[in-house]
Amino acid sequence: MKYCQAQPGRTFILRLEDGEILHETVERFAAEQGIGAASLIAVGGADRESRLVVGPRDGRARPVTPMEHVLEDVHEIAGVGTLFAGEDGRPVLHMHLAAGRQTDTVTGCVRNGVRVWQVMEIVIREMTGTAAVRCKDQATGFALLDPAPDPPCV
Secondary structure (H helix, E strand, O other), X not given: OOOOOOEEEEEEEEEEEOXXXXXXXXXXXXXXXXXXXXXXXXXXXEOOOOEEEEEEOOOOOOOOOEEEEEOOOOXXXXXXXXXXXXXXXXXXXXXXXXXXXXXXXXXXXXXXXXXXXEEEEEEEEEEEOOOOEEEEOOOOOOEEEEOOOOOOOO
16 A cells, blocks of 8 residues: 645636536646645536446456447436546546446446536535556556555656
8 A cells, every 4th residue: 555645725616608518628628727635526417428437347367358338328327536636647537436327327437528408506625635546557557546646657
């Protein structure tokens, strides 16, 4: 286990609009505001044809082959995530959300493109005083969080 401490920074409240792509909008906002680390919550609607990564095809196989689920219609969502700088310094969102419609729910990662249906509310809680960064892991291909990089991304 690796860990570090951080201090609370600013809090931002966002309302995403119909048609915006969740991860693209949040990452762009974070870059504009100079947010290097944050935790996030999301609530709202995901439009049809939104794409979720719903797990690896085989959990132990390398390289990892992700599975994708495409929402066939509008879904209610609730999500949580973190945002940290990637190796290039740009913010990278890692968020999982549950998307439900009537009695069916699917949970997955938003990185393949969740499109807002009408409105989505996001609360971003910035963390300061941390050097945590996402570094490319050669074995999995994931950009893994390194809370205490020394040196960064080796």
